[in-house]
Amino acid sequence: MSKEQYPDEILQSLEDYNIDIKDFLPGHGKGAKLLLDFNKISGVEEMKGVVLKGREIENGIVADVIIKEGAVIEEPVHLCFGVKKQSGIQQIFPRIIAEDNSEVTVRAHCSFPNADGLVHKMFGHFYIGNNCKFTYSETHYHGEKSGALVAPVSYMYIGENSIYENNFNLTQGTPGRVKIMLDIYAMKNSVIRSNIKAFGKGKGDSIRIRDSVFLEGENARSVIKMKAAAKDGGEVLMYGITEGNAKYCNGHVECQEIVLGKGSTCRARPFIRAIDSTSTVSHEASLGRFPQKWLDELQAKGLSEEEATDILVEAMLKEE
Amino acid sequence: MLLELKNVTVPTFDREHIIVEDISFGVKEGSIHAIIGPNGSGKSSLAYAIMGLHTYQLSQGKIFFEGKNITELGVTERAQLGITLAWQEPARIDGLSVLKYLSLGMKDKANIKEQAIDALKTVNLDPEKYINRYIDESLSGGERKRIELAATIAMRPKLIILDEPDSGLDMIVIEDFLNIFNKIRKLKMTILLITHREDIGMVADYGTLLWQGKALITDEFAEVMLRFCAKAGLKEFCKRTLFQNEKTCFGEDYIDKIFEEERNS
Numbered sequence: 001m002s003k004e005q006y007p008d009e010i011l012q013s014l015e016d017y018n019i020d021i022k023d024f025l026p027g028h029g030k031g032a033k034l035l036l037d038f039n040k041i042s043g044v045e046e047m048k049g050v051v052l053k054g055r056e057i058e059n060g061i062v063a064d065v066i067i068k069e070g071a072v073i074e075e076p077v078h079l080c081f082g083v084k085k086q087s088g089i090q091q092i093f094p095r096i097i098a099e100d101n102s103e104v105t106v107r108a109h110c111s112f113p114n115a116d117g118l119v120h121k122m123f124g125h126f127y128i129g130n131n132c133k134f135t136y137s138e139t140h141y142h143g144e145k146s147g148a149l150v151a152p153v154s155y156m157y158i159g160e161n162s163i164y165e166n167n168f169n170l171t172q173g174t175p176g177r178v179k180i181m182l183d184i185y186a187m188k189n190s191v192i193r194s195n196i197k198a199f200g201k202g203k204g205d206s207i208r209i210r211d212s213v214f215l216e217g218e219n220a221r222s223v224i225k226m227k228a229a230a231k232d233g234g235e236v237l238m239y240g241i242t243e244g245n246a247k248y249c250n251g252h253v254e255c256q257e258i259v260l261g262k263g264s265t266c267r268a269r270p271f272i273r274a275i276d277s278t279s280t281v282s283h284e285a286s287l288g289r290f291p292q293k294w295l296d297e298l299q300a301k302g303l304s305e306e307e308a309t310d311i312l313v314e315a316m317l318k319e320e
Numbered sequence: 321m322l323l324e325l326k327n328v329t330v331p332t333f334d335r336e337h338i339i340v341e342d343i344s345f346g347v348k349e350g351s352i353h354a355i356i357g358p359n360g361s362g363k364s365s366l367a368y369a370i371m372g373l374h375t376y377q378l379s380q381g382k383i384f385f386e387g388k389n390i391t392e393l394g395v396t397e398r399a400q401l402g403i404t405l406a407w408q409e410p411a412r413i414d415g416l417s418v419l420k421y422l423s424l425g426m427k428d429k430a431n432i433k434e435q436a437i438d439a440l441k442t443v444n445l446d447p448e449k450y451i452n453r454y455i456d457e458s459l460s461g462g463e464r465k466r467i468e469l470a471a472t473i474a475m476r477p478k479l480i481i482l483d484e485p486d487s488g489l490d491m492i493v494i495e496d497f498l499n500i501f502n503k504i505r506k507l508k509m510t511i512l513l514i515t516h517r518e519d520i521g522m523v524a525d526y527g528t529l530l531w532q533g534k535a536l537i538t539d540e541f542a543e544v545m546l547r548f549c550a551k552a553g554l555k556e557f558c559k560r561t562l563f564q565n566e567k568t569c570f571g572e573d574y575i576d577k578i579f580e581e582e583r584n585s
Contacts, residue, residue, distance in 0.1 A: 291411070292374070292375070293407075293411055294411050294413065296371075296373055296374075296395055297407055297410060297411055298424060299394075299395040299396045299399065300371055300395055300399050300404050300405045301399060301404065301424040301425030301471065301472075301475060302396060302399040302400045302404075302424070302425045302475065303396065303399075303424060303425075304396050305396070311416070311420075311424065312413065312416075314415070315413055315414065315415035315416035315420075316414065316415055317415070318414075318415035
């Protein structure tokens, strides 16, 4: 596979968002990759310990990403779901499997630079085995037009003693309408960190994210951090859900949403549950503006309140 | 005077109670001026009022900076005039790098990195180790305080208000902080130091004693410290600390006299 086989427009859109793509280009970098041009698989590069298989279906693809048992993959595995068209339907059905004792970072870029009525759906299954370290980072770019309708649903099983980090970023460009649902099931001694960041910038932007962690195994631990801003009529709704369903489990949900400009709405609905006296589940949420003390601290450096808010928004939404 | 407070009264935000009342004193340019007093005497509240925080507005009195009445100015305007505050417990903000944080108040936007390196060196932090870190929870309390101090130094303000720079720090670190104050003094910045520790205060040239929301005395620091000890009934402590310090030359008779005066008052 060569660079020429992948649309320049999509690669350019990643560069436009200050993403260093040189290692992700076809034929470059050591990492494994699966590249999609709308509903066509335009490139697959496997490597030792990483199996990537894809099959085209009507309006989308089915893909398997398998990290073999014991494999420690140093270079990130790159999944690029690019669409250069303005509209259409792209449906992705990935199965992502990390076999026992494996370590990997998977980076997915969903780049739709010209999106204007585009529909992107995903129905993903993640199976992370025992004693794994798995990081999944998904970053979306929906261009500067009306954005896209994006509706991913993922179910994630995290095995015993595994560490799973989930990062979702939708902070640049125009999001459009986004509905995301993640269900993470955490087994014994597993650790879950889930970081969600989103920025709705205008009237047409509606972002609804449900991030759920079910602590099913003894001593499972989780932290969900949801950070969002809504500007000039944008709307953000975050559901942060954690259930402590086993002994000695410990979960926390943190939600911070900032309202900017007129007509914007931020909502948070944390839902937490514990069914055992040895478990702890907590939540904290703050909506509206940044804590006054933070603003005071920056204003005492000579910044106006608006400048201080901009700096804090930029910091809050900085990609993990 | 660089800073002058005239009959300043600061109430609580709901205006139901008075925090500090009828405070008047001045801070000389180039000096270190300490405000000392026990916990709850209103030291930090007074510092926030001088900085102009919205929740610490004066109910009476005036504040002058370089002769200009700044009573009605907000935090930003006061900072732009050259006043800043290093916070007692500065916030930790995910995603905000040390370099960016240090650059926020710099007047000269060229050579930002060099200025940041200089500021970090002034507070005895290794620039290579810290400049690309974030001011988040990965920093200890002491590290965060130093970075706060570096950020205020990088502004090159005329007046730095240091709010309890010693709180939560161990003795070794405090020794280091005293060294840092002297470096700041060499940069020709005036320091208004809020503290309740005599060893920290001893770097000060002048002081004001706050007691139950009132300024009892403004004088050379040793004199103020002596009054503080007399007020608190700490005679042995007073003799031990003030005798041992080279900046003071109080005779035992003088100390006894001040304590006697305090008892009679």
